[in-house]
Amino acid sequence: MIWSLPLTPLFYDCRETPMTNDSALKPATLAANMPGNEPADGAVVPAWQPATTYENRAESGFSYLRGDGPVFADAERRLAALEGGSNALLFASGMAAADAVFRSLHAGSHVIIPEVMYWALRGWLNDDRSHLDLRVDMVANGDARALRNALKPGETALVWIETPANPTWEVTDIAEAASLAHEAGAMLAVDSTVATPILTRPIEFGADLVMHSATKYLNGHSDVLAGALVSARNDAFWLRIQNCRTQGGAVPGTFEAWLLVRGMRTLAVRVERASTNAQVLAERLQNHPGVVEVLYPGLADHPGHDIASAQMQGGFSGMMSIRVAGGLNGAARVAASTRLFRQATSLGGVESLIEHRAPVEGPGSPVPDDLLRLSVGIEDADDLFADLDQALRSVPQA
Numbered sequence: 001m002i003w004s005l006p007l008t009p010l011f012y013d014c015r016e017t018p019m020t021n022d023s024a025l026k027p028a029t030l031a032a033n034m035p036g037n038e039p040a041d042g043a044v045v046p047a048w049q050p051a052t053t054y055e056n057r058a059e060s061g062f063s064y065l066r067g068d069g070p071v072f073a074d075a076e077r078r079l080a081a082l083e084g085g086s087n088a089l090l091f092a093s094g095m096a097a098a099d100a101v102f103r104s105l106h107a108g109s110h111v112i113i114p115e116v117m118y119w120a121l122r123g124w125l126n127d128d129r130s131h132l133d134l135r136v137d138m139v140a141n142g143d144a145r146a147l148r149n150a151l152k153p154g155e156t157a158l159v160w161i162e163t164p165a166n167p168t169w170e171v172t173d174i175a176e177a178a179s180l181a182h183e184a185g186a187m188l189a190v191d192s193t194v195a196t197p198i199l200t201r202p203i204e205f206g207a208d209l210v211m212h213s214a215t216k217y218l219n220g221h222s223d224v225l226a227g228a229l230v231s232a233r234n235d236a237f238w239l240r241i242q243n244c245r246t247q248g249g250a251v252p253g254t255f256e257a258w259l260l261v262r263g264m265r266t267l268a269v270r271v272e273r274a275s276t277n278a279q280v281l282a283e284r285l286q287n288h289p290g291v292v293e294v295l296y297p298g299l300a301d302h303p304g305h306d307i308a309s310a311q312m313q314g315g316f317s318g319m320m321s322i323r324v325a326g327g328l329n330g331a332a333r334v335a336a337s338t339r340l341f342r343q344a345t346s347l348g349g350v351e352s353l354i355e356h357r358a359p360v361e362g363p364g365s366p367v368p369d370d371l372l373r374l375s376v377g378i379e380d381a382d383d384l385f386a387d388l389d390q391a392l393r394s395v396p397q398a
């Protein structure tokens, strides 16, 4: 059963995340130095406020931290401005943010998700959804005809896409998905964790909701677990999501929220550098004798390159995958042989990570056995290539 969510919150004051008056400012400026977010005491750095409760007479309007708090509000204002949305909400994790979207749908709703998407969310929606009471259909990533056929006008409440899609990096045309969803009366939600608002702002292409695992690029230092949603409008569905967060209590700690703001201030330079490094590595690895295929939307022969070029500005992200010679065992050997690329899950941090996905995702995963996911960090590109090159020498060379 889906939760029954009263539309009048118990103690959440429902203040809107104020829209910035500086909408002409570019994302790099908004991330690093957003006007209107300065602390009243003149500090150039936002303060950490750990309080869980506020006096009723306080002018701030804050009441209880499960509903809202100043550090959350700071991060949410920045993110709403960066995404060009009206409101944003922080959550305890990316999964908690996605969970709030699906729980806020009416019981029995039909939703469409892609075949390739963050595997734990796909698994949770497909295998364990008895508690959600949703009808879920999957379509091939970026296949507009399949999406059109799967939509049930009047019944489909939500189309969920992820672009580029983790971990094979298919690209979906956001504007096309939005217009198909809207024609059928459905909303479009985009997991934009990998693109970040530095490269793509899905709301500009018609998306209704944007989701982030803020654990990844938004924070960028592999030391915060958090999630976020941004809404194009302050509508009834957004109010249900707000209630879901307040009553479900899936908020981050105040220190995590503060660290997230700190991380977001350097978002633009980190994403730009990681994207530049990934592009260099993708081009060099294409010609490597130990590599069977490079999956990266920044390569001209990637099937989604043209769409990615139209909806990603300034780079194609730091995320890529390589298929290596020697199959499952070859991939395991390479992953165990890198030194700079740390063998670990997660992505979007300043340090480079490598992960053999098939053993992680298990049976039923669409990920090939020989695929290694690379989260390219901000180190020196030559050093990163040398590290991969020596590790790739452990598999048969073509």
Ligand SMILES: Cc1ncc(COP(=O)(O)O)c(C=O)c1O
Pocket (backbone or CB within 6 Å): 093, 094, 095, 096, 118, 121, 162, 166, 191, 193, 194, 212, 213, 214, 215, 216, 225, 226, 227, 346, 347
């Ligand atoms: C694309 C994507 N979406 C969502 C998530 C879930 O985020 P979290 O781990 O913060 O719950 C992840 C985590 O790896 C992810 O890669």
